[in-house]
Amino acid sequence: MATGYVGRFAPSPTGALHAGSVAAALASWLDARAHGGQWLVRIEDVDAARCVPGADRVILQQLAALGLHPDAAPLRQSTRGDAYQAALDRLIEAGLAYPCACSRSDILAALAERDALPRRHEELVYPGTCRSGLNGRPARAWRFRLPQDASVDWHDRRLGAQRQDVATRVGDFVLKRADGQWAYQIAVVVDDADQGVTDVVRGVDLADNTPRQLLLMRALGLPAPRWLHTPLVLGENGEKLSKQNGAQPVDTARPLDVLNAAAAALGLPAQAGTPPQAMAAWVGQWRDLYNLSAS
Numbered sequence: 001m002a003t004g005y006v007g008r009f010a011p012s013p014t015g016a017l018h019a020g021s022v023a024a025a026l027a028s029w030l031d032a033r034a035h036g037g038q039w040l041v042r043i044e045d046v047d048a049a050r051c052v053p054g055a056d057r058v059i060l061q062q063l064a065a066l067g068l069h070p071d072a073a074p075l076r077q078s079t080r081g082d083a084y085q086a087a088l089d090r091l092i093e094a095g096l097a098y099p100c101a102c103s104r105s106d107i108l109a110a111l112a113e114r115d116a117l118p119r120r121h122e123e124l125v126y127p128g129t130c131r132s133g134l135n136g137r138p139a140r141a142w143r144f145r146l147p148q149d150a151s152v153d154w155h156d157r158r159l160g161a162q163r164q165d166v167a168t169r170v171g172d173f174v175l176k177r178a179d180g181q182w183a184y185q186i187a188v189v190v191d192d193a194d195q196g197v198t199d200v201v202r203g204v205d206l207a208d209n210t211p212r213q214l215l216l217m218r219a220l221g222l223p224a225p226r227w228l229h230t231p232l233v234l235g236e237n238g239e240k241l242s243k244q245n246g247a248q249p250v251d252t253a254r255p256l257d258v259l260n261a262a263a264a265a266l267g268l269p270a271q272a273g274t275p276p277q278a279m280a281a282w283v284g285q286w287r288d289l290y291n292l293s294a295s
Helices: 019-034 055-065 081-093 104-113 184-194 204-220 255-265 275-289
Strands: 006-009 038-043 097-100 141-144 151-156 160-165 174-176 199-203 226-230
Touching: 006 019, 006 199, 019 038, 019 199, 019 226, 019 255, 019 275, 038 055, 081 097, 081 141, 081 174, 081 184, 081 204, 141 204, 151 204, 151 226, 160 204, 174 184, 184 204, 199 204, 204 226, 255 275
Parallel strands: 006 038, 199 226
Antiparallel strands: 097 141, 141 174, 151 160
């Protein structure tokens, strides 16, 4: 199967890989191999305050120990500021980005006045305070100006048809933060386009980011990838396993055990033998699971 497929795994170096992030890595690797395509690793270190020194090196070592080798040198977002600024400049010139003076407490106060405070795990919906100007206040951040119709329809290869009204769920979202750091949304959109990513395979917890990214792609005239959002590995409390809730780094001394646990989270059966033999079997099963032709 000749293919121009390009996929990627994009960990944030806030710590070593845990069981949940290994499942995401394996899913993206399997999808790339099942399509006969290229698999990239991108270190999403744009949020410098959260990054742990040396974690990027540990992550790459863990991937190598599991047999998950990228097909090109990893890209680091911390080197990409000029590309993000160029994209923001284009949006500003087109009237699709504006400066914002609001702090989080300002937004919460405005939402409280409307009796519209978010519930747990819900987004803080921006009320549009600075859409028409700063009213003499200094700018803190830059926001994307949503179009009049901000309802986005998209298709996920596992979840099926999806829809979100970004205006009611999120509002005008941040592109560049008050601390000068680039927001995830603009960084990932610019990087995926520049790396030629055709397919985004990631955890289902990131699915609600997709409409914002699609709006940015349309505004910047960038092609949209296909999407596949995979099941999450859950902690004992039933919530997503993450570094924030105490997820422990995987021990790659027994790579097949780690890979079998990740495969189980993705709905694939355990394998015996060596890790390469196991992954070869999973590639075939992945093709069957998603109705892909063999390469």
